[in-house]
Amino acid sequence: MRSFFIALCAIVGTFAYAQNTVTPEAKNYPHWNCFDTKGIFQEKKTTDNCTQLTKLNSFIVANSNKNKIAVFDWDGTLYGEKIPTKLYDKNPENSAQSVWHLWAAQKYMNYSKLSLFPAWRTVESGKVLTDLIKQDLYLEDNAFGDAYKASEAEKFRQMATIEEGMTIEHMRKGLDKFFADYPTKDYSFYPVLDILQTLINKGYSVWIITGSNPYFIASTLDNIQKTDSSSFYNFSTLFKIKKNKINVLKIAGNGAKLLNNSNKFSGVYDDKFVAGCKDENNVEKPYPYVVAGYGKSCVLQYIRSQEPEKEICFSASNSDGDYYMAKKVLEKANSFGIFVNPRGKKLTELLANVDATKTAKLSITSLTGVK
Numbered sequence: 001m002r003s004f005f006i007a008l009c010a011i012v013g014t015f016a017y018a019q020n021t022v023t024p025e026a027k028n029y030p031h032w033n034c035f036d037t038k039g040i041f042q043e044k045k046t047t048d049n050c051t052q053l054t055k056l057n058s059f060i061v062a063n064s065n066k067n068k069i070a071v072f073d074w075d076g077t078l079y080g081e082k083i084p085t086k087l088y089d090k091n092p093e094n095s096a097q098s099v100w101h102l103w104a105a106q107k108y109m110n111y112s113k114l115s116l117f118p119a120w121r122t123v124e125s126g127k128v129l130t131d132l133i134k135q136d137l138y139l140e141d142n143a144f145g146d147a148y149k150a151s152e153a154e155k156f157r158q159m160a161t162i163e164e165g166m167t168i169e170h171m172r173k174g175l176d177k178f179f180a181d182y183p184t185k186d187y188s189f190y191p192v193l194d195i196l197q198t199l200i201n202k203g204y205s206v207w208i209i210t211g212s213n214p215y216f217i218a219s220t221l222d223n224i225q226k227t228d229s230s231s232f233y234n235f236s237t238l239f240k241i242k243k244n245k246i247n248v249l250k251i252a253g254n255g256a257k258l259l260n261n262s263n264k265f266s267g268v269y270d271d272k273f274v275a276g277c278k279d280e281n282n283v284e285k286p287y288p289y290v291v292a293g294y295g296k297s298c299v300l301q302y303i304r305s306q307e308p309e310k311e312i313c314f315s316a317s318n319s320d321g322d323y324y325m326a327k328k329v330l331e332k333a334n335s336f337g338i339f340v341n342p343r344g345k346k347l348t349e350l351l352a353n354v355d356a357t358k359t360a361k362l363s364i365t366s367l368t369g370v371k
Helices: 049-062 096-111 130-140 152-160 168-181 190-201 214-227 294-306 320-330 345-353
Strands: 006-011 068-072 205-209 239-242 245-248 256-258 265-269 311-317 336-340 360-364
Touching: 049 190, 049 336, 068 190, 068 294, 096 130, 096 168, 096 214, 130 152, 168 214, 168 245, 190 205, 190 311, 190 336, 190 360, 205 294, 214 239, 214 245, 294 311, 294 320, 311 320, 320 336, 320 345
Parallel strands: 068 205, 068 311, 311 336, 336 360
Antiparallel strands: 006 360, 239 245, 256 265
16 A cells, blocks of 8 residues: 655644544545554654644544535645656656646557547657647647747647547546556555545545546546555545446536547537636626636536535645635635645635635645555
């Protein structure tokens, strides 16, 4: 099992009422180094993280089975967003989805039975999908300078349709090959995944709100739950997979619509999570948002429409792209927010200005070692 040495710089819950302290159990946090070999909680074992886990766990237990919703960002919160790109020196590290694109552009001919990224097999491609590489570098890495930088909407709308023409089955099988080269165990933030799973186990409705393709995230999570030696994870409330067909349930992201009566991606952006969203002045935007920035708060509107009897009380984020989502959740009196390796001016200001009892800061400082 992978072990993480985590330093919780500060983590404080928000409660609208007095709560009982509930000691964490090893079975709920198998990747936290806060327990001895017998599974007994050691509050003083590390600098501060185990003490703070008590606060987090107490909030989760106090609100369990009470029609609550928790929302998580993906890149940089549940999974590494600075993944070394082994095959392309000009793009040394990036998000998992970007690395998948660059890997497939270089490796697609090795898997001729899979129609990987057929829309990018141009005359100039040859043995490398050069146009796919250029597109990914333009959208994801700003490789050509600020003068040619894609807008947020352009970036995520175009990124969402890169898989055009590919079937879900071929994407899944291609990702199996990708994960052999880029194992999920090397990039998963297991302590945060433990929190996500514990929330599910305690009756919360958990959603992931991501800038990435929901089918890509579902495939990644499926690999995580299959390969983790703790056997702790069961993400079946987030998605269902049967014979390489994926039914995405509670992963909201930027993806393409499927072609009619097929499991093949179209070239049309799927705006269902953000359509009809109103801005902070309660005015509907004529052109739909994307799932990023303010668009993530639009997804909160979508989630409430799907589960109107429930209240969103928990968020986990890491960057300015999550600012509006975290801000909206933390406006509630009874809420808890986790910030994983937080960065960005807006998020920093949020942490500085919001009531200190409503902030949480978690720093994952190492992804090495064996537990």
